[in-house]
Amino acid sequence: MSQQFGIEDLKRILREGAGGGSALEADILDTTFVDLGYDSLALLETGSRIGREYGLEFEDSALVDIDTPRDLVRVVNAHLLGH
Incomplete structure (x- = not known):
């Protein structure tokens, strides 16, 4: 079975580890981590x-x-696929 990692997985992990609150509610795909x-x-x-x-x-x-x-x-997805 192949796993895939998505933006919602990342948002959840960011919230659990470092918080982030409302900044993570927006479309953050192309926002730098520094800006977040x-x-x-x-x-x-x-x-x-x-x-x-x-x-x-x-x-x-x-x-x-x-x-x-x-x-x-x-x-992450490249690692999951073994690349």
Whole structure:
């Protein structure tokens, strides 16, 4: 069975890990994490939470160039597919 990671999964994990409130209610796919109020530490924590929940391991460097939720969803799905 193939899992897929979507924006609603990311929003849930962001809320659980770092909060985010009403900023996550809008269409955030192309809004930078900085504009959403998430710093690099929050992004690393988010990657860690995603990894635990989906059974993935990310190198810290895999998350360095991620600027938007769309980028993160793409990276997670690539890992889920084994790429």
